[in-house]
Amino acid sequence: MAMAKRDTYTPESLLAVAVEVFNERGYDGTSMEHLSQAAGISKSSIYHHVKGKEELLRRAISRALDGLFGILREPDALEGAAIDRLQYVVRRTAEVLMAELPYVTLLLRVRGNTDTERWAMERRREFDHEVAELLKTAAADGDLRPDVDVRLATRLLFGMINSIVEWYRPGRGGAATSDEVADAVVRTAFAGLRV
């Protein structure tokens, strides 16, 4: 009697495989067949865990968003001068991006063809908006240089942080650690490069 192939996937480990495939092929370019091949289990086994690829996308995006929005509820993001809270949030955003690299990479790449993608983009804008509010408060406190345009500075800050997904690979020999990268982001953005 043939044994049925054992499905040893948990929702968590299946998600990790799916995110890898989404990031490699793009969400649009990924079929259930691709996911089945990458996971080495049948499509019906995948359907045992999830309704379809959009549910996997939603779970993966949620993981990235939970990490990011969680930062805003941490004590150092809530107490103290806005400029210090801003600096804390910027550092933590870089850290969460690196800790949840494939999930945040996926979040940054979605382009809005499905409800889940549009929801992801909307939530991402909300996060950016929260950070922009901190910049505004810091500016009102007189702690930002007066020539800083809040909207442009927010965009450039996220441009700098989000670009980390393009080159950061944890554990690569000789590469910068997450701490070193987060330090560099905070120093560059807040103190500037010039002595």
Add this chain to the structure above:
Amino acid sequence: MAMAKRDTYTPESLLAVAVEVFNERGYDGTSMEHLSQAAGISKSSIYHHVKGKEELLRRAISRALDGLFGILREPDALEGAAIDRLQYVVRRTAEVLMAELPYVTLLLRVRGNTDTERWAMERRREFDHEVAELLKTAAADGDLRPDVDVRLATRLLFGMINSIVEWYRPGRGGAATSDEVADAVVRTAFAGLRV
């Protein structure tokens, strides 16, 4: 007697159409048929101008690279303290990116599947390397803060500058001008946000 459809394209205007299609569909996803449709001329008319889509890619990438490498030969990039030359090059890089937006966008998106793409990535690395050398010299002069890691700072600088292609759209009402964006990049990177 039917008149042949007049081909009013110049190499320049055909290139502009091709770059638009490459950026929208991705270079890999663009066929000569797509280019023919977008330009409203026959494939044989396109072949009258170029050997194929890779030649269009090479011309488009060359235009971006000529703009970028041209910066390094401008007097202010060649004379003076390294920190000032660096600041000048950073500003001009942002400016060229915005002036040649579709061409630089294409350069930043190529991924290395053809000889032309690999050449583009190699030339881009050379440009980054030139900027990193300026950072090193500025550090040796004592004009960079001593805690700046040159390699990380170079990556974050380009992360910030290159992210402009994601949102800058010239002439959109109420949007920042190229000058304002270039100012914001220079101020954020060199002076930092904090008072």
